[in-house]
Amino acid sequence: DTGVSQDPRHKITKRGQNVTFRCDxxxxxxxxxxxxxxxxxxxxxxTYFQNxxxxxxxxxxxxxxxxxxxxxxxxxxxxxxxxxxxxxxxxCASSLAGGGYTEAFFGQGTRLTVV
Amino acid sequence: xxxxxxxxxxxxxxEGAIASLNCTYSDRGSQSFFWYRQYSGKSPELIxxxxxxxxxxxxxxxxxxxxxxxxxxxxIRDSQPSDSATYLCAVNAGNMLTFGGGxxxxxxx
Numbered sequence: 001d002t003g004v005s006q007d008p009r010h011k012i013t014k015r016g017q018n019v020t021f022r023c024d025x026x027x028x029x030x031x032x033x034x035x036x037x038x039x040x041x042x043x044x045x046x047t048y049f050q051n052x053x054x055x056x057x058x059x060x061x062x063x064x065x066x067x068x069x070x071x072x073x074x075x076x077x078x079x080x081x082x083x084x085x086x087x088x089x090x091x092c093a094s095s096l097a098g099g100g101y102t103e104a105f106f107g108q109g110t111r112l113t114v115v
Numbered sequence: 116x117x118x119x120x121x122x123x124x125x126x127x128x129x130e131g132a133i134a135s136l137n138c139t140y141s142d143r144g145s146q147s148f149f150w151y152r153q154y155s156g157k158s159p160e161l162i163x164x165x166x167x168x169x170x171x172x173x174x175x176x177x178x179x180x181x182x183x184x185x186x187x188x189x190x191i192r193d194s195q196p197s198d199s200a201t202y203l204c205a206v207n208a209g210n211m212l213t214f215g216g217g218x219x220x221x222x223x224x
């Protein structure tokens with residue numbers, strides 16, 4: 001397995017446009033997480049899925065953000081009407097749900113720049 | 116108060132020395148603790164995790180956990196210039212990780 005894969009790696013968009021990012025987790029992992037990271041900060045939790053169910057969403061996830069994991073495999077994160085404050089690295093991670101939390105592995109990230 | 120606190124650094128150590136990175140957390144219900152390394156412009160890479168009080172060693176890395184003091188640390192022995200990166204402490208008290216802001220480590224040749 002090649003690990004967690006994210007696409008695109010970089011995205012530049014104009015303010016007000018919509019963007020969509022894709023994440024392919026490690027194949028046997030049933031948990032998938034989205035985080036956002038800005039310069040000099042640690043990753044901030046956005047949302048997570050177990051299989052196809054979205055089980056938790058951060059209050060950071062405004063109504064302009066939506067995430068899906070339609071068949072419990074890949075996931076998409078869409079940002080509508082982007083704002084300059086959305087500029088960040090968007091990180092996807094996956095893990096195997098067990099008796100409690102297990103270690104999560106990150107993809108390469110998608111760097112979003114809103115101009 | 117942030118849930119996971121780290122000194123932002125930079126922490127500068129000479130090559131071959133021991134680097135000591137520290138992290139405190141506020142949620143006493145936290146069950147598992149992780150250290151990630153992040154090179155500039157790259158994504159976090161898991162290097163250690165620890166669940167039980169005490170020490171856990173993996174090669175040049177030792178993670179230390181003290182749940183009573185709500186404190187977790189990472190020791191890097193024989194530091195190398197390639198260890199220069201930001202080290203992120205992450206804590207789990209449910210189904211997701213809460214990260215600290217990271218400590219930037221610089222290992223000087």
